Amino acid sequence: MSLHGSLDTIHAQTPKTAGFATAFTYLDELFRPGSPAHTRVKAIALGDTVKTELAGGAFVIEQAYPTRLRADGFFESHRKFIDVQAIFEGEELMEVADIARMNVKQPYNENRDLIIYEDSTEASLLRVYVGQAAVFFPCDVHMPTLRVRAEAMTVRKCVVKIPMPA
Numbered sequence: 001m002s003l004h005g006s007l008d009t010i011h012a013q014t015p016k017t018a019g020f021a022t023a024f025t026y027l028d029e030l031f032r033p034g035s036p037a038h039t040r041v042k043a044i045a046l047g048d049t050v051k052t053e054l055a056g057g058a059f060v061i062e063q064a065y066p067t068r069l070r071a072d073g074f075f076e077s078h079r080k081f082i083d084v085q086a087i088f089e090g091e092e093l094m095e096v097a098d099i100a101r102m103n104v105k106q107p108y109n110e111n112r113d114l115i116i117y118e119d120s121t122e123a124s125l126l127r128v129y130v131g132q133a134a135v136f137f138p139c140d141v142h143m144p145t146l147r148v149r150a151e152a153m154t155v156r157k158c159v160v161k162i163p164m165p166a
Contacts, residue, residue, distance in 0.1 A: 019162035066152035075117035090155035091129035093146035
């Protein structure tokens with residue numbers, strides 16, 4: 001089941017595993033002004049993505065992009081990794097649905113750890129802004145990067161990918 005809220009709330013609700021400890025160590029650094037992660041993400045050019053390896057097989061995708069129309073988004077899920085999607089700058093909408101209620105559009109791509117789903121009206125809507133995060137487990141089909149308003153907004157977001165326990 002997905003989680004959504006402030007980083008403190010999310011931290012209190014996630015399992016106390018090495019993977020989540022790694023994620024929150026990174027996120028603490030990210031939101032500390034002047035830290036290497038803070039400086040790096042602040043400098044990412046619009047449209048760029050930076051992948052940084054973390055401990056224990058976890059990694060983070062640091063990115064800057066304009067939010068998109070819902071019609072340009074897609075539902076996805078993963079098998080190998082849990083997503084911790086934290087907003088560093090801007091705000092976006094994310095939709096989330098139970099995998100049992102979704103129909104697969106593109107089957108699992110092991111190289112990308114990605115399943116794409118058909119559109120659905122079964123999803124719930126989350127509004128995520130600076131200092132908040134959403135955690136998506138393999139059972140959570142999600143559509144992130146969506147516009148909050150009619151106009152696109154620049155978002156800087158970090159997605160920590162935590163390996164699923166064996």
